[in-house]
Amino acid sequence: MNKTIEYIRPADINEAVNFLDLNGNNTVTIAGGTDVMIDLRSGEISPEYLLDISRLPDIHGIGMKDGLLHIGAGSTINIIARSQDVYRFAPSLTKATETFAVPQIRNMATIGGNVAHCSPCGDTVPSLLVHEAYAVVHSISGVKHIPVSDIASGPYLTNIKKNELISSFVLKPVTDSQFSNFEKIGRRKALAISRMNMAVILSKSNNGTVDFIRFALGAATPVSKRIEEIENFLIGQKPVEKILWQAGKKLADIMVAISGRRPSTIYKEKAVQGLFLRLLHPVINCK
Amino acid sequence: MYNNQIKISLKINGQENTVHAPPDISALALIRDILKLKGSKEGCGIGECGACTILVDGKSVNACIMLAAQLDGREVLTVEGLNNGEKLSIEQNAFLENHAVQCGFCSSGLLMSTHALLSENPNPDQNDIRKAISGNLCRCTGYHHIVKAVGEAAKQSAGDENNE
Ligand code: FES
Ligand code: FES
Numbered sequence: 001m002n003k004t005i006e007y008i009r010p011a012d013i014n015e016a017v018n019f020l021d022l023n024g025n026n027t028v029t030i031a032g033g034t035d036v037m038i039d040l041r042s043g044e045i046s047p048e049y050l051l052d053i054s055r056l057p058d059i060h061g062i063g064m065k066d067g068l069l070h071i072g073a074g075s076t077i078n079i080i081a082r083s084q085d086v087y088r089f090a091p092s093l094t095k096a097t098e099t100f101a102v103p104q105i106r107n108m109a110t111i112g113g114n115v116a117h118c119s120p121c122g123d124t125v126p127s128l129l130v131h132e133a134y135a136v137v138h139s140i141s142g143v144k145h146i147p148v149s150d151i152a153s154g155p156y157l158t159n160i161k162k163n164e165l166i167s168s169f170v171l172k173p174v175t176d177s178q179f180s181n182f183e184k185i186g187r188r189k190a191l192a193i194s195r196m197n198m199a200v201i202l203s204k205s206n207n208g209t210v211d212f213i214r215f216a217l218g219a220a221t222p223v224s225k226r227i228e229e230i231e232n233f234l235i236g237q238k239p240v241e242k243i244l245w246q247a248g249k250k251l252a253d254i255m256v257a258i259s260g261r262r263p264s265t266i267y268k269e270k271a272v273q274g275l276f277l278r279l280l281h282p283v284i285n286c287k
Numbered sequence: 288m289y290n291n292q293i294k295i296s297l298k299i300n301g302q303e304n305t306v307h308a309p310p311d312i313s314a315l316a317l318i319r320d321i322l323k324l325k326g327s328k329e330g331c332g333i334g335e336c337g338a339c340t341i342l343v344d345g346k347s348v349n350a351c352i353m354l355a356a357q358l359d360g361r362e363v364l365t366v367e368g369l370n371n372g373e374k375l376s377i378e379q380n381a382f383l384e385n386h387a388v389q390c391g392f393c394s395s396g397l398l399m400s401t402h403a404l405l406s407e408n409p410n411p412d413q414n415d416i417r418k419a420i421s422g423n424l425c426r427c428t429g430y431h432h433i434v435k436a437v438g439e440a441a442k443q444s445a446g447d448e449n450n451e
Binding site for chain 1: 403
């Protein structure tokens with residue numbers, strides 16, 4: 001039997017969404033393409049069309065606009081890791097992208113792919129969550145905004161429809177007085193599919209208590225998410241080591257409540273607590 | 288089997304080339320099976336070992352997980368493009384001199400990662416070197432000699448530039 005597969009490279013985003021509207025169900029979209037080739041070869045996917053959006057001008061570019069940080073969904077992990085704007089306005093994302101996999105993968109993988117794939121261990125997601133980022137989503141009906149927190153409905157399950165395309169992410173920038181950080185635990189340092197990752201933005205008032213915090217946990221739970229119990233617990237507190245340990249313990253309990261007990265839980269409980277302390281340790285002494 | 292073909296035009300190792308290929312093959316298959324450049328190796332085929340590392344528009348990528356079609360209009364460098372004819376490149380020489388090659392299966396990928404590093408950062412320290420080759424697995428050497436070779440290659444090419 002002869003089966004055909006067609007490769008299509010649309011000229012602009014309108015052409016792309018028009019195509020997806022007609023053929024979305026039989027189409028696999030390629031931006032970085034890191035997963036597509038593997039899935040094609042293993043037979044995991046057998047689409048009729050490969051839609052290569054990697055060169056669409058609409059999904060590239062990073063910069064501040066109207067006080068918000070815009071990151072094109074087609075930006076490779078490496079481009080984000082080197083962006084001065086990202087470093088200044090979303091430093092936790094710089095850290096997440098600098099330590100993402102290996103150079104070869106950083107040069108191919110895109111932030112759009114990392115988010116849309118909804119892998120529980122997508123390393124860019126916790127940072128996007130603490131920046132209350134939304135995705136700019138295109139379809140033939142127009143453009144809408146979807147909070148990144150609403151994109152994953154489960155591990156590898158996305159709420160982005162087959163006829164929709166993410167063009168960019170829009171983040172609330174950090175201010176000079178805010179502390180921000182990202183930490184993760186991976187298997188092998190380099191290839192690092194994270195087993196656990198977390199991001200935070202925090203600031204302290206004049207009397208040294210936490211007056212602002214956004215915190216997100218990924219990989220240890222089925223989808224990455226903000227953990228409000230931890231935010232509420234820390235707000236108004238002086239972040240001294242003892243309090244951070246307590247918060248870390250709380251976080252471990254929350255993780256177990258979300259994911260249930262497994263053989264790995266004994267390790268993960270300690271690890272999540274330790275990682276949380278590492279994430280926030282710098283704020284103990286900073287203003 | 289797919290019966291349709293697409294046209295891919297690329298510049299590879301300085302030469303313009305146009306080929307016809309099935310739309311679903313990897314960049315590595317294009318390079319090895321169609322262009323018959325056998326220097327780039329396939330180790331894992333899933334983007335984990337780096338044996339297939341090539342440079343696309345100067346950036347290192349794993350050719351095994353890239354679609355051949357993604358090379359259309361791009362400039363590609365493979366290990367064959369590092370040297371001119373019979374003469375070894377600085378990287379190749381340094382690998383040879385520092386015993387960084389045993390079975391050699393990882394070498395072409397490592398040479399490409401080295402080349403990418405040196406074109407961006409002519410004075411890498413140990414840490415830069417280790418990071419730059421973190422996507423290349425070697426099951427023979429234990430990396431020590433490789434790291435040394437990359438450092439030597441850096442010194443060598445810095446020296447060459449000063450002489451020019
Ligand atoms: S063969 Fe491409 S990374 Fe292993
Ligand atoms: S020399 Fe054998 S794998 Fe590196």
